[in-house]
Amino acid sequence: MARRRRVARRVVLLIAALAALLTLDLGLPALGALGPAGLAAAAGEPASACPDGTRYADGFCVTEAKAKCPEGRKVDGRSCTTPQVAHCEKGEQVGSGCQTPAAAPCPDGGTPSGSDCVSDPSYRCADGTSPVGASCDIGWTQSCGSLTRDGNVCVEPDPPACPAGSLETGRDTANCWGSAVAGSCPGHSQPSAKDASVCVMNATATLGCPTGYTLVTASGESYEPYCASDTDPDASEDPSYTYSCPTGWDLHPGNGDNIPTSCTKSNLTCPSGFASGPSSDGKCSAKLTCSAGSLDKSGRCVTTTSPTCPNGTVSSDGQHCLGTATAYCAQSVDKLRSDGKCARPAAAPCSNGAGKSDGAGHCVSPTTLWCAPGTGTARSDGLCAVDAEPYCPLQPTQYSGDWMCSTPPKCALGTSLDGQGRCIPQPEDCPAGTADDGHGNCKPVGGKDCPKGTTRTADGSCRQPPPIPDPTHDDQTAGGRTPGDPTPTQPVVEPPDPGNLVISPEIVPAGDPITAAGAGCAPNSEVVLTSDGEEVGRVTADAQGRFSTPVLFGTFTAGERKIIASCGATLTKTVSMTLADSPTGVSHGYVVLLFFLCAGFLVVRWQLGTRR
Numbered sequence: 001m002a003r004r005r006r007v008a009r010r011v012v013l014l015i016a017a018l019a020a021l022l023t024l025d026l027g028l029p030a031l032g033a034l035g036p037a038g039l040a041a042a043a044g045e046p047a048s049a050c051p052d053g054t055r056y057a058d059g060f061c062v063t064e065a066k067a068k069c070p071e072g073r074k075v076d077g078r079s080c081t082t083p084q085v086a087h088c089e090k091g092e093q094v095g096s097g098c099q100t101p102a103a104a105p106c107p108d109g110g111t112p113s114g115s116d117c118v119s120d121p122s123y124r125c126a127d128g129t130s131p132v133g134a135s136c137d138i139g140w141t142q143s144c145g146s147l148t149r150d151g152n153v154c155v156e157p158d159p160p161a162c163p164a165g166s167l168e169t170g171r172d173t174a175n176c177w178g179s180a181v182a183g184s185c186p187g188h189s190q191p192s193a194k195d196a197s198v199c200v201m202n203a204t205a206t207l208g209c210p211t212g213y214t215l216v217t218a219s220g221e222s223y224e225p226y227c228a229s230d231t232d233p234d235a236s237e238d239p240s241y242t243y244s245c246p247t248g249w250d251l252h253p254g255n256g257d258n259i260p261t262s263c264t265k266s267n268l269t270c271p272s273g274f275a276s277g278p279s280s281d282g283k284c285s286a287k288l289t290c291s292a293g294s295l296d297k298s299g300r301c302v303t304t305t306s307p308t309c310p311n312g313t314v315s316s317d318g319q320h321c322l323g324t325a326t327a328y329c330a331q332s333v334d335k336l337r338s339d340g341k342c343a344r345p346a347a348a349p350c351s352n353g354a355g356k357s358d359g360a361g362h363c364v365s366p367t368t369l370w371c372a373p374g375t376g377t378a379r380s381d382g383l384c385a386v387d388a389e390p391y392c393p394l395q396p397t398q399y400s401g402d403w404m405c406s407t408p409p410k411c412a413l414g415t416s417l418d419g420q421g422r423c424i425p426q427p428e429d430c431p432a433g434t435a436d437d438g439h440g441n442c443k444p445v446g447g448k449d450c451p452k453g454t455t456r457t458a459d460g461s462c463r464q465p466p467p468i469p470d471p472t473h474d475d476q477t478a479g480g481r482t483p484g485d486p487t488p489t490q491p492v493v494e495p496p497d498p499g500n501l502v503i504s505p506e507i508v509p510a511g512d513p514i515t516a517a518g519a520g521c522a523p524n525s526e527v528v529l530t531s532d533g534e535e536v537g538r539v540t541a542d543a544q545g546r547f548s549t550p551v552l553f554g555t556f557t558a559g560e561r562k563i564i565a566s567c568g569a570t571l572t573k574t575v576s577m578t579l580a581d582s583p584t585g586v587s588h589g590y591v592v593l594l595f596f597l598c599a600g601f602l603v604v605r606w607q608l609g610t611r612r
Contacts, residue, residue: 046422049409053394056421058533060406065399067388078403079385084378087370090354097364102349102357108331116343121336123325135322142307142321149307156301160288164273173299177285180268180278189265197268197282203243203251203261213237418554419534493517495546501571503551503563508577514551521545522568531563541567553577 050061069080086093091100110117125136144154162168162176169178185191185199192198209215209227213236217225229235245251245263254261270276270284278284290301309321329335329342337343349357355365371378376386392398392405400406411423418424490513491504498520508514516529521541529537529551539549551563558577565571 046418046424047412047415049411049417049421049423051394051396051407054397054405054407056409056533059409060400061397061409061421062400062404062406063392063394063397065390065403065405066393068391069388073386075388076383076385078388078390080376080388081379081383081385082375084369084371084382084384086367087372088367091363091365093367094364096367098355098367099358099362099364100354102361102363103347103351103354105346105349107347110342110344112346113343115346117346118337118341118343119334121327121340121342122330123327125323125325131325132322134325134327136325137322142309144305144307147303147305150300152307153300154303154305154307156290156292156303158291158301160290160295160299160301162288163275163286164271164284167271167273171288173297174288174295175285176288177283178271178274180270180282180284183267183269185267189263191267192264197266198264199267200262200264201249203245203263205241205243205261207239207241209239210237215239419532420557490550491515493548495519495548498545499569499571501563501565501573503573503575506573506575508575514553514575515548516551516563516565516573517546517548518565518567518571519544519546520569520571521547521565525568527565527567529563529565531561536563 048056050056054061054063056062067075067078067080069075073080073082086096088098091098093099105112106117108117110119123131123134123136125131129137131137142152143149146157147154148157149155162171164176164178167178168176170176180197182191182197187201189199189201192200207215207225212230213227214230215225216228225239227237227239229237243251243253243261249263249265252262252264266278268278268282270278273286274284275286276284288295288299293301293303296302327336327340331342331344333344334342335344349361350363353365354363356363358364369378369382371384374386375384377384379385390399390403394405397405397407409417409421411417415423415425493502493504493515495517496502496519500520501516501518504515504517505512516537518527521527523541523543523545525541525545527537527539527541527547527549528535529549531553534554536553537549537551539547541547545567547565547567553561560574560576562572562574
């Protein structure tokens with residue numbers, strides 16, 4: 001049993017050695033590297049430069065972003081939704097309805113009365129005069145007959161009389177007055193030399209002493225009178241004179257020898273007919289009298305007779321004589337009722353979609369669904385929707401706009417990115433004019449354009465078109481051709497009609513040159529040719545917008561390849577890429593490898609069978 005195991009191990013080691021030799025001969029990866037990625041590479045499928053869950057597009061690994069909504073809202077596609085809420089466009093929400101104040105029954109005036117609005121009528125006069133209330137002013141005034149009409153009373157035509165007659169010098173509303181006259185002076189008085197209406201006489205002089213002194217006089221004139229002190233026999237004072245006038249007279253002190261002290265009295269008297277006076281201003285007055293009626297406060301002799309209106313007219317203001325006016329309704333919608341009121345139907349309390357009246361002064365209508373500010377736009381399904389916020393749950397992608405998450409593609413050292421997001425082996429030497437950027441990519445030196453004969457791939461590197469092996473030949477050169485085959489020449493293509501792109505040849509064998517020609521570009525514009533996101537050519541259009549340039553693919557894949565020319569316009573064309581000879585041929589080395597793999601499988605199975 002142990003011997004069989006040793007034999008089996010040796011067979012497996014032998015098969016592995018042969019496989020390694022075949023790998024070196026065929027250019028396949030070593031069997032030790034075979035895993036999921038290694039098997040894919042061995043099967044002709046390069047490893048993807050994008051993380052799981054993403055795809056390669058336009059030079060990036062992309063995946064669709066997810067929608068994120070604030071708390072309380074639900075994700076619905078790319079929207080955040082919340083239910084619409086009940087809302088009142090007018091009025092206040094009360095329960096399940098919208099409540100607005102009921103309309104006034106009489107908006108144009110009037111007073112509600114049952115089902116009508118009533119108002120007072122207007123009046124007009126047949127003769128065209130202006131009505132006064134419900135009457136017409138016919139232009140007549142009240143009359144007092146022989147008396148004089150003064151406002152709304154009848155007065156004597158003559159003014160009140162003054163009892164003094166011709167002696168009257170003035171009057172007011174109740175009295176008349178005249179001037180007093182000078183009379184005779186009584187006793188020892190005489191008229192004043194300055195004013196004859198004043199009587200004047202000397203004042204009475206009386207000798208006296210101050211308080212506490214007694215006047216001492218001697219018989220005869222042995223000595224002058226003096227004032228003796230009541231308490232001190234040796235003390236005395238000179239006496240002094242005091243002056244006085246009779247009752248009704250006025251005392252006027254003198255000033256020594258020139259003007260003596262005198263007494264004066266007015267001697268003015270009132271003429272006959274004046275009842276009182278004279279006053280301090282020398283006037284005599286009497287009451288005015290009326291021959292008929294009585295004197296009022298305004299000085300009129302008012303009688304008991306009242307003004308009257310002729311022809312049966314009446315007066316409401318005591319002055320004008322008024323006739324009866326005709327009542328009518330000013331508004332055409334009103335009708336004059338038998339009670340003299342104007343009436344029209346009252347307005348409905350709820351109209352113009354205001355709902356129904358609740359009988360309590362309100363109109364009630366149903367609520368409507370509504371989206372509150374900030375909750376979005378109303379949809380027909382009863383939801384309010386706003387745009388959701390995009391986010392990227394898959395690491396290491398980041399949001400790049402238009403609901404896409406992206407991350408740059410990454411390739412392992414020694415490989416570089418092709419135009420389809422795959423990591424392919426990097427040639428050992430970079431083309432002239434390029435240099436390794438440290439990650440296995442050949443980039444232009446100094447950021448210049450790629451050298452002639454190379455093309456820029458989606459990762460920015462410059463690459464020569466790889467040789468496409470022809471399975472039917474073992475001894476071949478680049479491009480799948482055997483030594484001695486003539487080198488193919490670049491096709492010459494005439495520019496087509498404007499707006500078209502022509503590719504020659506349209507069916508491309510592996511390694512053959514390709515030429516693209518187009519027309520309809522912007523004059524002197526740069527033309528960039530791409531295929532599957534990979535740049536395959538670049539040229540400048542002429543003044544007529546035409547161009548012609550080689551097409552250099554960085555990778556060869558059998559099948560159709562779409563070429564896009566961008567030059568101010570967009571031109572497209574599809575070519576078919578095929579292998580050089582038999583597309584179904586199988587290499588002898590692959591047959592030998594398959595044989596050894598099958599033999600190894602049988603040995604392993606035989607070993608396992610002997611252990612049972």
